[in-house]
Amino acid sequence: SPLRLDGVVDYPAEFAAQYRExxxxxxxxxxxxxxxxxxxxxxxxxxxxxxxxxxxAELSERVQAIAGAFAAEGLGRGDRVIVHMPxxxxxxxxxxxxxxxxxLPVFALAAHRxxxxxxxxxxxxxxxxxxxxxxxxxxxxxxxTEIDTDFPDISTFVVPIGDESWATGPPLPRVERSLPSDxxxxxxxxxTTGTPKLIPRTHDDYLYSVRESARICDIDSSSxxxxxxxxxxxxxxxxxxxxxxxxxxxxxxxxPDPSPDTCxxxxxxxxxxxxxxxxxxxxxxxxxxxxADRDISSLESVWVxxxxxxxxxARRVAPELGCALTQVFGMAEGLVNYTRxxxxxxxxxxxxxxxxxxxxxxxxxxDAGAPVADGAAGxxxxxxxxxxxxxxxxxxxxxxxxxxxxxxxxxxxxVRDPRGYLTVVGRSKDQINRGGEKIAPxxxxxxxxxxxxxxxxxxxxxxxxxxxxxxxxxxxRRDPESGMPTVSQLRAFLRAERQVAAxxxxxxxEFVTEFPTTSVGKIDKKSQGR
Ligand code: J2J
Numbered sequence: 031s032p033l034r035l036d037g038v039v040d041y042p043a044e045f046a047a048q049y050r051e052x053x054x055x056x057x058x059x060x061x062x063x064x065x066x067x068x069x070x071x072x073x074x075x076x077x078x079x080x081x082x083x084x085x086x087a088e089l090s091e092r093v094q095a096i097a098g099a100f101a102a103e104g105l106g107r108g109d110r111v112i113v114h115m116p117x118x119x120x121x122x123x124x125x126x127x128x129x130x131x132x133x134l135p136v137f138a139l140a141a142h143r144x145x146x147x148x149x150x151x152x153x154x155x156x157x158x159x160x161x162x163x164x165x166x167x168x169x170x171x172x173x174x175t176e177i178d179t180d181f182p183d184i185s186t187f188v189v190p191i192g193d194e195s196w197a198t199g200p201p202l203p204r205v206e207r208s209l210p211s212d213x214x215x216x217x218x219x220x221x222t223t224g225t226p227k228l229i230p231r232t233h234d235d236y237l238y239s240v241r242e243s244a245r246i247c248d249i250d251s252s253s254x255x256x257x258x259x260x261x262x263x264x265x266x267x268x269x270x271x272x273x274x275x276x277x278x279x280x281x282x283x284x285x286p287d288p289s290p291d292t293c294x295x296x297x298x299x300x301x302x303x304x305x306x307x308x309x310x311x312x313x314x315x316x317x318x319x320x321x322a323d324r325d326i327s328s329l330e331s332v333w334v335x336x337x338x339x340x341x342x343x344a345r346r347v348a349p350e351l352g353c354a355l356t357q358v359f360g361m362a363e364g365l366v367n368y369t370r371x372x373x374x375x376x377x378x379x380x381x382x383x384x385x386x387x388x389x390x391x392x393x394x395x396x397d398a399g400a401p402v403a404d405g406a407a408g409x410x411x412x413x414x415x416x417x418x419x420x421x422x423x424x425x426x427x428x429x430x431x432x433x434x435x436x437x438x439x440x441x442x443x444x445v446r447d448p449r450g451y452l453t454v455v456g457r458s459k460d461q462i463n464r465g466g467e468k469i470a471p472x473x474x475x476x477x478x479x480x481x482x483x484x485x486x487x488x489x490x491x492x493x494x495x496x497x498x499x500x501x502x503x504x505x506x507r508r509d510p511e512s513g514m515p516t517v518s519q520l521r522a523f524l525r526a527e528r529q530v531a532a533x534x535x536x537x538x539x540e541f542v543t544e545f546p547t548t549s550v551g552k553i554d555k556k557s558q559g560r
Pocket of ligand 1: 334338358359361362363366442457466
């Protein structure tokens with residue numbers, strides 16, 4: 031019977047029926063996706079990192095053993111399990127082991143720290159937390175101890191990186207433990223509020239977007255993708271990402287860091303054909319001296335998205351990297367747009383593509399909700415076969431983020447052309463896009479307001495050449511004369527006391543005595559950002 035999970039907004043029955051009828055939802059689970067790759071390509075490499083390489087058959091064997099270990103700890107169908115792991119082979123083993131037992135991975139980013147992980151534990155009422163012992167200079171194990179102590183209902187697992195002998199118990203009997211219509215995992219929203227919003231995606235809806243993405247990007251079993259960005263991110267996971275590669279029997283090479291030196295070396299070593307990049311990483315590749323030393327002729331195309339790609343950078347891809355460019359404009363809530371192979375240069379360099387599905391419904395509306403003409407800027411709203419109808423356990427927030435007829439209000443301002451291609455021209459949501467990393471100002475403001483010497487704070491995005499935007503905090507001190515707190519005290523407070531992810535710490539602090547206000551007395555974030 032279907033998984034019963036409170037706080038999920040289902041697709042209306044008539045829409046679900048239509049999506050099945052049209053062949054979008056084919057009744058496949060993530061475990062079944064892996065199984066078909068294992069039968070078709072048992073001996074092909076599935077996933078590679080600097081320590082280990084697994085073929086599809088080996089991956090499947092490890093997944094069964096680890097699933098057994100999770101089940102032995104009492105984890106099972108419908109349980110939410112926070113996955114807090116860097117880009118490694120073990121990441122793929124763990125996530126598919128959770129799918130195998132019907133548990134729901136919650137896709138934390140490796141960069142998250144105690145503050146964010148605790149929020150996810152609470153928001154998801156998690157039963158499990160999986161992390162690694164250490165990776166590079168970062169030790170993760172301590173956080174597991176903390177979670178163990180503070181969340182008695184959560185079982186914690188610390189995976190020893192590179193050690194093939196962990197979880198080698200008996201495999202589980204093979205039965206399907208979830209239905210294709212079940213929620214498969216909880217993805218994270220970029221967020222606009224002080225609490226994280228979780229995104230429930232079903233096997234059916236997500237894998238439709240994955241298979242179509244693989245087809246649009248023309249990947250097959252000979253394709254090799256370099257995972258440069260955090261593998262948990264929806265882009266690297268599914269557009270077409272790790273799952274797209276598994277859908278076609280291709281190979282994923284995990285990069286331990288996004289630096290051009292590491293990445294371009296890996297492209298040469300593993301004859302990488304594709305990579306998903308945010309604009310600042312693409313630009314770092316283009317400007318890297320390593321480009322001259324490396325043979326990257328295997329690269330067929332780079333997929334670039336997560337933030338607006340400047341046209342000048344887009345135009346440099348073909349001549350300087352010797353490969354094609356695909357622009358990707360997507361969101362963890364659903365809708366993904368791609369420029370298509372064979373599109374003219376103008377389209378590929380100046381638009382963010384068009385939707386995956388003929389049944390992605392797109393509305394571009396003015397402030398009053400009335401449709402605007404093609405060519406005019408407006409708010410993007412969307413509904414379709416892989417776009418959620420609501421965030422997890424967030425009825426109040428859902429009333430703002432979804433229209434009465436079920437369209438998701440993306441908070442993006444776009445221009446649609448008569449062919450249906452979208453160009454992102456702005457944003458109406460209160461969110462900072464720092465080189466593809468999304469920060470909710472309200473979240474940062476809440477942490478700063480916990481400082482006893484701060485009277486008030488307003489966090490905004492400020493334009494930045496390299497990252498598109500950076501984070502700026504306008505701070506009103508409790509005692510303006512005191513000179514306290516200082517910038518370095520505030521950074522230390524956020525890092526060490528509040529324990530937030532480094533990418534959410536403001537790049538700049540400005541001490542002010544009042545915020546600019548609009549005519550209605552609301553803080554004018556737009557004028558601060560300029
Ligand atoms: C401008 N803004 C963009 C683009 C995303 C594929 C690719 C990206 C994401 C992603 C994703 C943009 N140009 N090319 O999930 O599957 C901004 C928009 C959007 C928000 C979503 C995928 N591509 N954006 O970035 O959930 O503001 O997903 O609404 O992290 O990023 O962020 P996120």
